[in-house]
Amino acid sequence: MERQYKTRQRELILSFFREHKENCYSIRDLIAELSKHAQTVGEATAYRTVDLLCEQKLLKRFAPAGAGSATFQYVSPESACLHHFHLKCQKCGKLIHADCEEISKLAEHIEKEHGFFVNHADTVFYGECAQCRGNGE
Amino acid sequence: MERQYKTRQRELILSFFREHKENCYSIRDLIAELSKHAQTVGEATAYRTVDLLCEQKLLKRFAPAGAGSATFQYVSPESACLHHFHLKCQKCGKLIHADCEEISKLAEHIEKEHGFFVNHADTVFYGECAQCRGNGE
DNA sequence: TTGCGTGCAAAGGTTTTGCATGGCA
DNA sequence: TGCCATGCAAAACCTTTGCACGCAA
Secondary structure, three states: OOOOOOOHHHHHHHHHHHHOOOOOEEHHHHHHHHHHOOOOOOHHHHHHHHHHHHHOOOEEEEOOOOOOOOEEEEOOHHHOOOOOEEEEEOOOOOEEEEOOHHHHHHHHHHHHHOOOEEOHHHOEEEEEOHHHHHOOO | OOOOOOOHHHHHHHHHHHHOOOOOEEHHHHHHHHHHOOOOOOHHHHHHHHHHHHHOOOEEEEOOOOOOOOEEEEOOHHHOOOOOEEEEEOOOOOEEEEOOHHHHHHHHHHHHHOOOEEOOOOOEEEEEOHHHHHOOO
16 A cells, blocks of 8 residues: 655655744745755655645645745644644744643534534634743734 | 725725625636626736735635635624634635634633634634535535 | 656746826825 | 826746656565
């Protein structure tokens, strides 16, 4: 069933994201960061690889805010990202995994009272994290 | 202070969105819909106008799902859209304004317990609405 | 050796911008 | 009349795709 080859580029990209769990990167960023370490990956390959990793639920894709490009961030599969919500800081980019009961209760509430089935994977709370709020508004 | 002219195009675009509160439209959709009524608006003007309307909080911008283009939808200023959450159906596109206490309580919880300040304007719950769930999964 | 992966270049689509013209106030 | 708005065309981006070559297994 394993129809995929292990290549330098895929290892490189996955490692990069795994080593930078705190931030998200556009394809452009990714290539720039890799090139700092004298590593090169073709643009098309980068796009193809992040698509692959998104399908495998190893990366999360964030839509461009206004204009700009999509960004990607590592999400560990073991953290059960499919079952909790995500809080994304709009200032520093930090992604917080909120595994809290209150939030799941809300999802239930929305489903029962509003008849609306919430897609956890696509729903992100945007705002500002504790640290950024601390560092002067 | 009013540095803006009232033009046919702006009236037209705002009216269109106001008369179609239930759905969201890409620039391409918008121009197509208007042309059905023998109304024309240049593409550049359409982009410039929706940007303007977004700044004025009369439209809400939805980032493109995967590839594709951004879409825009009317949000009435009187409905206090800045203070409640939005549920967006990924099937039919309907935007539900959830003015419910449970949800505001959650925002408080997130702020108090997680130290994360939620930006209501940018946060959208994606999922599937009651009707679409009814019409066969 | 087989067939997937890569990289280049080209294509496709969306959004922005420059500039001359048009139109509101 | 003075500016802002419009529309066209061009440009700037972002992303996808075709194809020949490279490389893992």
